[in-house]
Amino acid sequence: MKRYYQPEIETASREEILKIQNEKIVKQVKYVYDNVPYYRNLMDQKGVSPDDIRSVDDIKKLPFLTKDDLREAYPYGLLGTDLKNCVRIHSTSGTTGKRVVAFYTQHDIDIWEDCCARAIVAAGGDDEDVCQVCYGYGLFTGGSGLHGGSHKVGCLTLPMSSGNTDRQIQFMMDMQATILCCTPSYAAFIGETLAEKGYKPEDNKLKAGIFGAEPWTEEMRAEIEKSLGIKAYDIYGLTETSGPGVAFECEAQKGMHINEDHFYAEVIDPDTGEVLPEGSKGELVFTSLDKEGFPLLRYRTKDICILSREKCSCGRTHVKMTKPLGRSDDMMIIRGVNVFPSQIETVLLKEGYTPNYQIVVDRKNNTDTFDIYVEFPKEMFSDKISEMQNREQDLKAAMRSMLGIGPKIHLVAPKTIQRSEGKAVRVIDKRKLHD
Ligand code: ADP
Ligand code: ZN
Numbered sequence: 001m002k003r004y005y006q007p008e009i010e011t012a013s014r015e016e017i018l019k020i021q022n023e024k025i026v027k028q029v030k031y032v033y034d035n036v037p038y039y040r041n042l043m044d045q046k047g048v049s050p051d052d053i054r055s056v057d058d059i060k061k062l063p064f065l066t067k068d069d070l071r072e073a074y075p076y077g078l079l080g081t082d083l084k085n086c087v088r089i090h091s092t093s094g095t096t097g098k099r100v101v102a103f104y105t106q107h108d109i110d111i112w113e114d115c116c117a118r119a120i121v122a123a124g125g126d127d128e129d130v131c132q133v134c135y136g137y138g139l140f141t142g143g144s145g146l147h148g149g150s151h152k153v154g155c156l157t158l159p160m161s162s163g164n165t166d167r168q169i170q171f172m173m174d175m176q177a178t179i180l181c182c183t184p185s186y187a188a189f190i191g192e193t194l195a196e197k198g199y200k201p202e203d204n205k206l207k208a209g210i211f212g213a214e215p216w217t218e219e220m221r222a223e224i225e226k227s228l229g230i231k232a233y234d235i236y237g238l239t240e241t242s243g244p245g246v247a248f249e250c251e252a253q254k255g256m257h258i259n260e261d262h263f264y265a266e267v268i269d270p271d272t273g274e275v276l277p278e279g280s281k282g283e284l285v286f287t288s289l290d291k292e293g294f295p296l297l298r299y300r301t302k303d304i305c306i307l308s309r310e311k312c313s314c315g316r317t318h319v320k321m322t323k324p325l326g327r328s329d330d331m332m333i334i335r336g337v338n339v340f341p342s343q344i345e346t347v348l349l350k351e352g353y354t355p356n357y358q359i360v361v362d363r364k365n366n367t368d369t370f371d372i373y374v375e376f377p378k379e380m381f382s383d384k385i386s387e388m389q390n391r392e393q394d395l396k397a398a399m400r401s402m403l404g405i406g407p408k409i410h411l412v413a414p415k416t417i418q419r420s421e422g423k424a425v426r427v428i429d430k431r432k433l434h435d
Contacts, residue, residue, distance in 0.1 A: 005121040024289040080295040103293035112242040116149025119248030127154030132177035137161040141243025162421040184216035185424035191227030201229030219349030255320035362430040
């Protein structure tokens with residue numbers, strides 16, 4: 001079995017990687033300056049010229065790009081080449097507002113699919129595998145990215161797209177799928193549905209899953225691995241940089257390797273924009289080193305994570321990022337306390353609940369209200385009201401000790417919270433309606 005899809009680059013020495021990055025950045029900044037007037041203006045305003053960029057160390061001189069810039073420049077303002085050289089458009093899921101569109105040349109698609117192929121091989125995939133892709137196909141990048149990667153690896157690809165869970169399961173069983181690609185929340189739902197249909201984890205042929213596009217906790221990983229009988233690997237990416245595959249997990253399952261020959265990563269202080277030293281927690285910023293269609297420099301992702309260059313047991317040398325601890329705009333401030341949905345998920349799963357929950361925040365009489373609806377597992381059900389109330393109180397206490405603030409807990413019957421086939425909607429913040 002192959003260990004790496006592109007061994008030379010995936011295990012290149014730090015010096016070799018730096019050399020590649022330094023060569024690419026000089027070319028790329030010139031390319032962007034010459035072809036993207038929107039960014040040329042930002043550089044001119046900041047008094048930086050392409051000649052100032054001689055290596056990746058100089059990247060910090062460049063201006064940032066934010067999602068607001070992308071919205072302002074919509075649709076063509078950040079295009080790097082003639083539309084006639086582009087072969088595809090994708091768009092963000094619009095999780096946090098107006099969608100952003102990105103353009104790809106054939107060269108961009110090739111690089112992107114290579115990145116996804118690296119992820120599949122890292123999860124143990126090769127040409128013997130049957131790879132079931134149930135990320136959405138279409139404008140969303142999840143489906144096409146993993147689909148292309150699966151082809152490159154030579155897997156037998158099942159282009160299922162998301163939804164129609166009964167059909168997913170039928171194909172998974174009949175075609176003996178060995179690798180499953182979808183969002184973690186959908187993987188959990190597939191696991192739950194398999195169990196309902198009477199399948200045990202060992203009844204399927206799956207060995208690995210490649211799950212990403214939304215935050216998920218280690219507790220959720222354990223739950224999915226158990227219900228499907230697989231190893232579950234994380235994959236990260238965003239439309240602005242191409243899609244999934246910017247970073248992926250290896251067999252160590254401890255952080256995701258960023259494909260550094262294509263993307264240069266920085267972590268900054270989200271308030272001051274200052275570049276933070278390795279090992280600090282901050283906002284991830286990406287510079288694409290060789291994209292043509294949508295060549296973003298210093299794009300602020302709003303994803304909060306930590307980078308690490310600790311040696312990895314898999315032999316890959318590329319820098320690793322932790323799972324995003326949440327988006328900076330995912331963070332809720334409730335009665336003055338910072339709360340991330342991932343903290344809530346951790347508590348729920350540790351306390352024996354399922355990953356089916358919804359957080360509702362509102363404001364009444366100038367005070368924030370904070371409610372969590374969570375399904376109790378069947379075995380937990382009691383017809384004694386006092387017992388269910390005690391459970392709610394226990395869960396509230398566990399939340400308070402994690403978050404520093406106690407939500408009102410509502411235990412609801414199994415199957416009452418809507419399941420997601422793509423990115424799960426965990427938070428309903430009604431305060432925004434009143435603002
Ligand atoms: P949108 O920003 O509208 O959701 P995308 O579909 O491009 O658009 O999603 C990219 C975002 O999804 C990332 O910026 C990140 O917040 C989230 N994401 C992607 N992969 C992961 C992952 N493995 N873990 C946590 N969050 C992820
Ligand atoms: Zn590794």
